[in-house]
Amino acid sequence: MPAQAQEHTGTRIREQRRLARLTQRQLADRIPYSYSLLNQVECGARTPSDRFISAVAEALGISPTVLTESEATTSLQRERLAVLMRPIRESLDLYDLDPLPRPDRRPVPTLAADADALCQRVRATKLRRAAQELPALIIDLTHAVHTTPSTAAWQALASAYRSAHDVALKVGYRDLATVALDRMGWAAERASDPCLAAIRHYKRALGHDRSEHDLGRRLIQLGHGLLEGETSREALAVAGQLHLGASAVAARCDDAAGVERHIAAARELADRVGGDASEVHWLSFGRTNVGLHEMGASLTMRSFDQALTQARALKTLPPSTLTSRRARFLVDRAVVELETGHPDAALRHLAEARRAAPEQTRYHPRTREAVTGLLHVARRTPDSLSHLAAWLGM
Structure with a gap:
C-alpha cells in the first residue's frame, strides 16, 4: 500500500x-x-x-x-452528483451545434432574465435547483445565438456558462468547471463584453495552484488589460475583483507584499465604487468583500493569529452579503478558530455555515479539514460533531 x-x-x-x-x-x-x-x-x-x-x-x-476511501464524498453522494451534473456536461458540449428546436423555447429577453435569476440562485447557494435548471437554459440560449444572434443572447449565454462553472466548482467537478469557463470565454468574446471576459480571467487565475503563480498573475493582468480605459462603475467593480483574485494568487505563494499591494488597490476601488456592488455581475465586490479576502489571504499563508484578528474585526457581516460568501467566511473562520485553539467556536461556526448554505458547506474542502482537525483535538466527541462528520460522509 x-x-x-x-x-x-x-x-x-x-x-x-x-x-x-x-x-x-x-x-x-x-x-x-x-x-x-x-x-x-x-x-x-x-x-x-x-x-x-x-x-x-x-x-x-x-x-x-x-x-x-480517499474522496471527500461518499459513493452515494458521488452517484447523485454524477446524475445531476451529466446534463450540464452534455449541454456544454452543444456550443458549436444548433440544438434541435423545441416548441416551448423561450424568447431571448426571457432567457436573459432567467440567466440572471439562475446566477442569483447560485449566489444564494441553491446549487441543486440551479444545476437542474442550467441544461435547458444553456440549450435554449445556444439555439438563440445560432439562429438569431444578438449581444443580449451572447451575454446571457456567457452568464449561464459562468453559473455552470460556479456550480461545478462548488461540488468538486473541477474538470467540468474548466470546460464551462472555456465556453464563457467563447461567448463573452462574441458578446464583445470586456467585463464578462475579465471575470472569466479572474476565475481562471483562481483555478491555478501555488506552482502556477506566474500563470495566475498573468491571467489577472490580462483581465486588467481588457478593462483599460473603462471607467464605468461596472468596470471599476470588476477591476477591484481582479485585485482580490491577485491577492489570493499571491497568498498561495506566501507573497505577503503582493497580498498587501492588491488588497490596498482593491480597497481604493471599493471606496470609488461605494458600498457593496453585488448587483454588478453578482460579484459581491465592495468594502466587506475586501476585508473577507484579506482574512482569507492570511489564512492561506497560515498567519492564523492575524486572520483571527481580521475575522473578529469584520464582526457581523451586513445583510447584503451574499449567502455563498457568508458561508465561505464561516468555514474559513472555523479553521482559524481551530488553529488558534478555540475548537468550540470552530464547531459553532461550522454549524452556522451548514445552516446558511448546506450544499456549499458540505462540499467545501475546508469543511472537511476543520472537522478532521476537531476530531483530532477533541477529548470527547460531542454529538454535534458526530452529526456533522456523518453528514459529510466521514
Whole structure:
C-alpha cells in the first residue's frame, strides 16, 4: 500500500474511533491485534493489512471502504452528483451545434432574465435547483445565438456558462468547471463584453495552484488589460475583483507584499465604487468583500493569529452579503478558530455555515479539514460533531 494511502487509512481509523467515542485501548480490546500495532497504524508508522482494516471496520460497525476511501464524498453522494451534473456536461458540449428546436423555447429577453435569476440562485447557494435548471437554459440560449444572434443572447449565454462553472466548482467537478469557463470565454468574446471576459480571467487565475503563480498573475493582468480605459462603475467593480483574485494568487505563494499591494488597490476601488456592488455581475465586490479576502489571504499563508484578528474585526457581516460568501467566511473562520485553539467556536461556526448554505458547506474542502482537525483535538466527541462528520460522509 502506498505511503500516502496508509497514512490516510491510519488517519481515518483514528477519526472513526473517535466518532465511536473509543480510546485506542478500548478499540484494541475489540480486535485480534495489539494496542501497539493499532497505535503505530494510526500514526502512520505501520502499514495496515487488509485483515487488520476489516477487523477494525467490524469492531466499529462500518464498511472497510470508509477507512480506505480517499474522496471527500461518499459513493452515494458521488452517484447523485454524477446524475445531476451529466446534463450540464452534455449541454456544454452543444456550443458549436444548433440544438434541435423545441416548441416551448423561450424568447431571448426571457432567457436573459432567467440567466440572471439562475446566477442569483447560485449566489444564494441553491446549487441543486440551479444545476437542474442550467441544461435547458444553456440549450435554449445556444439555439438563440445560432439562429438569431444578438449581444443580449451572447451575454446571457456567457452568464449561464459562468453559473455552470460556479456550480461545478462548488461540488468538486473541477474538470467540468474548466470546460464551462472555456465556453464563457467563447461567448463573452462574441458578446464583445470586456467585463464578462475579465471575470472569466479572474476565475481562471483562481483555478491555478501555488506552482502556477506566474500563470495566475498573468491571467489577472490580462483581465486588467481588457478593462483599460473603462471607467464605468461596472468596470471599476470588476477591476477591484481582479485585485482580490491577485491577492489570493499571491497568498498561495506566501507573497505577503503582493497580498498587501492588491488588497490596498482593491480597497481604493471599493471606496470609488461605494458600498457593496453585488448587483454588478453578482460579484459581491465592495468594502466587506475586501476585508473577507484579506482574512482569507492570511489564512492561506497560515498567519492564523492575524486572520483571527481580521475575522473578529469584520464582526457581523451586513445583510447584503451574499449567502455563498457568508458561508465561505464561516468555514474559513472555523479553521482559524481551530488553529488558534478555540475548537468550540470552530464547531459553532461550522454549524452556522451548514445552516446558511448546506450544499456549499458540505462540499467545501475546508469543511472537511476543520472537522478532521476537531476530531483530532477533541477529548470527547460531542454529538454535534458526530452529526456533522456523518453528514459529510466521514
